[in-house]
Amino acid sequence: MTHEWSADLIAPDEDFAGAPLLRKEFALDQGHGPVVGATLFVTAHGIVEPTINGTPVSDEVLTPGWTSYEWRLRYRSYDVTPLVSDTSVLGLALGNGWFRGRLGWSGKSGFYGAELAGLAELHVEFEDGHRQLVGTDATWQAGPSATLVNDLYDGQTIDARLESSDWTRPGAALEGWSGVHAVAHDGGRLEPYLGPPVRRQEVVAPVKVWTSPAGATLVDFGQNLVGWLRFSVQGEAGSEITVRHAEVLERDELGTRPLRTAEATDRFILSGGVDTFEPTKTFHGFRYAEVSGWPGQLTEDSIEAVVVHSELERTGTFESSDELLNQLHRNVVWGLKGNFLDVPTDCPQRDERLGWTGDIAAFAPTAAYLYDVSGFLSNWLVDVDLEQSHADGMVPFVVPDVLKYMEIPADFPDPDSTAVWSDAAAWVPWALWTAYGDKAALERQYPAMTAHARRVEGLLSDNDLWDKGFQFGDWLDPQAPPDEPFKAKADNGVVATACYYRTLRQVAATAEILGIPDDAGYFSALAERVRSAFQKHYVTEGGRVLSDCATVYALAIEFGLLDEADRQGAGDRLAELVRDNGFRISTGFAGTPFVTDALTSTGHLNDAYQLLLERECPSWLYPVTMGATTVWERWDSMLPDGTINPGEMTSFNHYALGAVADWMHRTIAGIAPLAPGYDRVLIAPRPGGGLTWAKGALDTRHGTIASDWSLDDHGTLSLRMTVPQGVEATVRLPDGTERVVAGAGDHQFTASS
Numbered sequence: 001m002t003h004e005w006s007a008d009l010i011a012p013d014e015d016f017a018g019a020p021l022l023r024k025e026f027a028l029d030q031g032h033g034p035v036v037g038a039t040l041f042v043t044a045h046g047i048v049e050p051t052i053n054g055t056p057v058s059d060e061v062l063t064p065g066w067t068s069y070e071w072r073l074r075y076r077s078y079d080v081t082p083l084v085s086d087t088s089v090l091g092l093a094l095g096n097g098w099f100r101g102r103l104g105w106s107g108k109s110g111f112y113g114a115e116l117a118g119l120a121e122l123h124v125e126f127e128d129g130h131r132q133l134v135g136t137d138a139t140w141q142a143g144p145s146a147t148l149v150n151d152l153y154d155g156q157t158i159d160a161r162l163e164s165s166d167w168t169r170p171g172a173a174l175e176g177w178s179g180v181h182a183v184a185h186d187g188g189r190l191e192p193y194l195g196p197p198v199r200r201q202e203v204v205a206p207v208k209v210w211t212s213p214a215g216a217t218l219v220d221f222g223q224n225l226v227g228w229l230r231f232s233v234q235g236e237a238g239s240e241i242t243v244r245h246a247e248v249l250e251r252d253e254l255g256t257r258p259l260r261t262a263e264a265t266d267r268f269i270l271s272g273g274v275d276t277f278e279p280t281k282t283f284h285g286f287r288y289a290e291v292s293g294w295p296g297q298l299t300e301d302s303i304e305a306v307v308v309h310s311e312l313e314r315t316g317t318f319e320s321s322d323e324l325l326n327q328l329h330r331n332v333v334w335g336l337k338g339n340f341l342d343v344p345t346d347c348p349q350r351d352e353r354l355g356w357t358g359d360i361a362a363f364a365p366t367a368a369y370l371y372d373v374s375g376f377l378s379n380w381l382v383d384v385d386l387e388q389s390h391a392d393g394m395v396p397f398v399v400p401d402v403l404k405y406m407e408i409p410a411d412f413p414d415p416d417s418t419a420v421w422s423d424a425a426a427w428v429p430w431a432l433w434t435a436y437g438d439k440a441a442l443e444r445q446y447p448a449m450t451a452h453a454r455r456v457e458g459l460l461s462d463n464d465l466w467d468k469g470f471q472f473g474d475w476l477d478p479q480a481p482p483d484e485p486f487k488a489k490a491d492n493g494v495v496a497t498a499c500y501y502r503t504l505r506q507v508a509a510t511a512e513i514l515g516i517p518d519d520a521g522y523f524s525a526l527a528e529r530v531r532s533a534f535q536k537h538y539v540t541e542g543g544r545v546l547s548d549c550a551t552v553y554a555l556a557i558e559f560g561l562l563d564e565a566d567r568q569g570a571g572d573r574l575a576e577l578v579r580d581n582g583f584r585i586s587t588g589f590a591g592t593p594f595v596t597d598a599l600t601s602t603g604h605l606n607d608a609y610q611l612l613l614e615r616e617c618p619s620w621l622y623p624v625t626m627g628a629t630t631v632w633e634r635w636d637s638m639l640p641d642g643t644i645n646p647g648e649m650t651s652f653n654h655y656a657l658g659a660v661a662d663w664m665h666r667t668i669a670g671i672a673p674l675a676p677g678y679d680r681v682l683i684a685p686r687p688g689g690g691l692t693w694a695k696g697a698l699d700t701r702h703g704t705i706a707s708d709w710s711l712d713d714h715g716t717l718s719l720r721m722t723v724p725q726g727v728e729a730t731v732r733l734p735d736g737t738e739r740v741v742a743g744a745g746d747h748q749f750t751a752s753s
């Protein structure tokens with residue numbers, strides 16, 4: 001429910017090192033009987049941790065997250081009834097967060113404003129119906145905290161000598177505190193949270209602590225994760241513990257080069273007593289930490305890593321007889337965890353961590369199986385819509401779009417719609433529709449979908465191809481030079497025109513679903529024109545597609561750009577290319593999500609399996625053989641000799657190339673939606689690749705759908721499946737037999753494979 005605000009947004013008169021505390025002491029109104037309810041509404045310019053009498057009002061962190069603050073600032077509300085007492089102190093601890101901290105690689109900060117500020121209203125309701133309101137206003141006080149430095153990229157410095165809970169107590173004598181002032185702002189931007197808050201999700205213990213050749217104390221958490229370290233320690237007052245973070249080791253030392261300018265360094269100054277440190281105003285993407293200044297011996301029991309991301313419910317699982325494949329799948333899951341921290345980001349560690357649209361365009365179907373991401377992505381799509389509506393329909397490269405505030409280097413393209421990236425405006429809502437069947441959500445995105453489709457229509461050449469202007473294209477084609485990731489084999493026009501066709505079909509289908517026949521007709525006709533142009537200009541005899549590489553075939557086949565005869569020819573050519581390349585992967589961001597599907601749907605299942613199960617570089621399993629615990633940005637982020645790829649853009653936690661997990665769910669486990677929201681499901685496992693068993697389970701809005709198969713020594717498949725009430729399952733067995741199962745419960749089938 002939307003809250004009507006009356007409080008002022010207040011900023012401290014002094015900055016207090018970017019981590020000010022705001023406080024208000026108040027007494028409960030008397031004579032109205034006991035308190036029957038108290039609700040706190042809160043948000044900030046920056047990030048905020050609210051307390052009442054020193055008790056945190058929630059376990060959420062990094063609130064209010066990151067939205068396109070120019071037009072949208074979310075607030076949280078908390079039931080704080082048990083926390084208020086006759087005399088109370090309402091406290092807000094602020095930090096820079098995304099609002100004022102560094103964003104992007106330009107080294108700049110403060111994109112949304114120069115001042116941190118807090119906005120809070122506490123509504124107390126008494127037994128007799130009396131209401132009391134305590135809101136942020138000019139009577140509040142501001143003071144310093146123990147945090148001396150805080151930045152999401154660079155890290156946090158906490159001086160435990162300055163730690164004090166006095167400020168949370170009524171009547172405290174506060175030295176060095178200042179007043180506050182109201183900050184003018186547009187209250188129309190305020191809205192309740194859509195999507196989940198960010199919380200601590202799990203704790204990971206070190207697997208190893210050792211001394212590096214250079215004498216550094218290193219800690220391995222065994223998992224590339226996102227969050228921070230937490231520990232309690234006692235040491236000499238004023239001494240400092242420094243923690244640096246990195247995803248990988250290089251030459252046995254911390255490999256920090258991929259972080260670029262992100263310092264990812266936390267500093268903790270000891271008080272002399274027992275100090276507990278937890279830097280909640282930053283986050284790092286890391287598996288390894290280098291700890292210096294630890295008093296005495298650092299051991300595995302001394303510290304722990306806290307994993308932080310948006311609160312999401314796990315819905316989908318996958319497992320098979322191949323342990324490397326299972327590790328790849330775990331890596332995909334960890335890639336999601338690390339990059340679903342309020343905004344779907346490209347990476348969580350270097351000086352970037354931006355909502356790159358193309359990455360989620362590729363990954364959304366996978367994400368929507370693994371977790372319930374409806375709220376999380378719907379929230380982000382509101383910002384896509386807002387950015388777009390302030391940019392004439394253009395979906396920016398990143399959302400929230402901070403690139404628009406950065407000085408664009410001469411060699412950086414002028415922003416305009418780009419295939420895959422801008423197509424997120426259609427592909428992400430479509431992925432959500434497919435997974436969850438929420439028509440209202442699709443309807444909300446419809447204006448953004450059409451605005452994108454119409455803008456690109458204006459960018460087409462006279463011959464109906466999208467072949468002009470900047471494109472990221474098949475970004476990170478493994479054969480592109482490390483520092484020229486846009487130099488793909490696939491022709492940009494082919495990729496862009498194919499992607500546009502897919503978008504048009506989704507937009508036309510959406511218009512159909514929403515009952516807008518004029519639009520449905522318009523976009524279908526445009527789609528047909530684009531398809532004809534694609535065929536005329538890009539396709540030759542037997543289904544050859546211009547630039548003759550795996551990506552162009554994958555897109556042409558899977559997006560439906562080819563007529564039947566050409567389609568088979570294209571599939572055969574794709575299989576030939578894949579084999580000729582020794583089953584090493586040859587696709588980038590555009591082609592990778594579709595290449596295994598294109599092989600499968602043109603009768604080359606074995607080639608799809610061989611491509612998936614290849615271990616030599618570049619391949620999906622190569623990083624797994626190198627010990628990866630997340631999906632890498634590049635096929636070879638780490639080179640076979642253990643050195644880090646020389647490209648300046650080398651992350652070890654990028655989810656885009658993990659989009660193949662979607663194929664694993666649908667084709668190996670065999671669970672594919674036949675109707676939006678799995679009202680109808682296809683259970684059609686396709687054994688192959690030497691797997692002897694595989695299984696998947698998915699919690700849908702109807703209940704759990706599960707598929708579990710194994711092969712015996714004679715190649716006979718036993719399939720056990722579960723369908724919930726309300727779901728009609730079509731079961732297709734490897735021998736081609738098909739039947740419809742409508743009754744809820746468990747079912748068993750056998751067939752030769």
Ligand code: BGC
Pocket residue numbers: 346347352356357358359472475649654
């Ligand atoms: C990001 C990508 C993104 C790309 C597009 C990179 O820096 O990390 O994942 O999609 O830029 O240019």
